[in-house]
Amino acid sequence: MGKFTIKATKKGFTFNLKAVNGEVIAVGSEVYTTLTSAKNGIASVSKNAPIANLEDQTINGAEEQKNPKFEIYKDKAGQFRFRLKAKNGEIIACSEGYVKKDSCKKGIASVRRNALDAPVIDPLPDEEEKS
Numbered sequence: 001m002g003k004f005t006i007k008a009t010k011k012g013f014t015f016n017l018k019a020v021n022g023e024v025i026a027v028g029s030e031v032y033t034t035l036t037s038a039k040n041g042i043a044s045v046s047k048n049a050p051i052a053n054l055e056d057q058t059i060n061g062a063e064e065q066k067n068p069k070f071e072i073y074k075d076k077a078g079q080f081r082f083r084l085k086a087k088n089g090e091i092i093a094c095s096e097g098y099v100k101k102d103s104c105k106k107g108i109a110s111v112r113r114n115a116l117d118a119p120v121i122d123p124l125p126d127e128e129e130k131s
Contacts, residue, residue, distance in 0.1 A: 001020060001114065001117060001118060001119070002017055002018055002019050002020055002025070002110075002113075002114030002115070002118045003017075003018055003118050003119050003120070003121055004016070004017050004018075004042045004045075004118050004119070004120045004121065005018060005121045006035065006038050006039070006042075006120065006121065006122055006123050007123055008123045009031060011031050011033075012031040012032050012033045012034070012038075013031065013032045013033075013034070013035055013037075013038035013123070014027070014028050014030075014031055014032070014038070015027070015028040015032075015038055015041065015042055016028070017045065017093065017111060017114060017115055017118060018114075019110055019114055020114075024096070025095070025107055025110045025111055025114065026045070026084070026093040026094065026095055026107075026111050026115075027093065027094055027095075028041050028042075028045075028092070028093060029041075029083070029090075029091040029092055029093055029094055035122070035123075039120060041092060042120055044086050044092050045084065045092050045093050045111075045115050046115045046116055046117075046118065048068035048084060048085075048086050048087065048092065049068075049070075049084060049093070049111050049112050049115040049116070050112050050115065050116050051068060052068040052069050052070050052084060052085075052112075053065035053066060053067075053068070053069040053070070054069065054070050054072070054108065055069050055070070055071045055072070056072045056101075057071055057072060057073045058072055058073060058074055058080065058101065067085050067086065067087050067088070067089050068084070068085060068086050068087050069084075069085050070082050070083070070084050070085075070108050070111075071083050071085065072101065072104055072105070072108075075097055077097060079097030079098055079099060080097070080098045080099075080100065080101045080103070080104035081094065081095050081096070081097055081098070081104065082094070082095045082104055082107060082108050083095070084111070093111070095107050095108075095111075
C-alpha cells in the first residue's frame with residue numbers, strides 16, 4: 001500500500017503520493033496554506049483517482065473525457081506526463097516526466113491503486129513550525 005506524505009514548506013504544505021517502494025508517483029498540484037487544506041487535497045485525489053476517465057491528449061482527434069480525468073500530455077521536453085483533474089476541472093495532482101507513454105500509463109495505474117486507501121503521514125511537528 002502506498003502513502004501520502006505531507007511536507008511543510010516556507011509558504012505552506014505540499015503532498016506526495018508514494019508507491020510501496022517509496023517512489024513518488026504523484027505530487028499535489030499546489031502549495032496549500034494550511035495542513036487541513038492539504039489533507040482536503042489528498043482526500044480529493046483519493047476520491048477522484050480510482051474513478052477518473054483517461055484522456056490521451058497526445059493522440060490527434062482523441063475524444064475529450066468528462067471530469068474527473070487523467071490527462072496524458074507531452075511537456076516541452078517531449079516527455080509524457082499526466083495530471084489528475086477533479087470533477088470541477090481543477091488540477092489536483094501531477095506526475096514526473098516519462099520517456100515512454102506506456103510508463104506514464106503505468107504511473108496512472110499506480111496512482112489509481114495506491115490513492116484509494118493510502119494512509120496520510122503528517123509532517124513532523126518541527127516541520128510545521130517552519131512554515
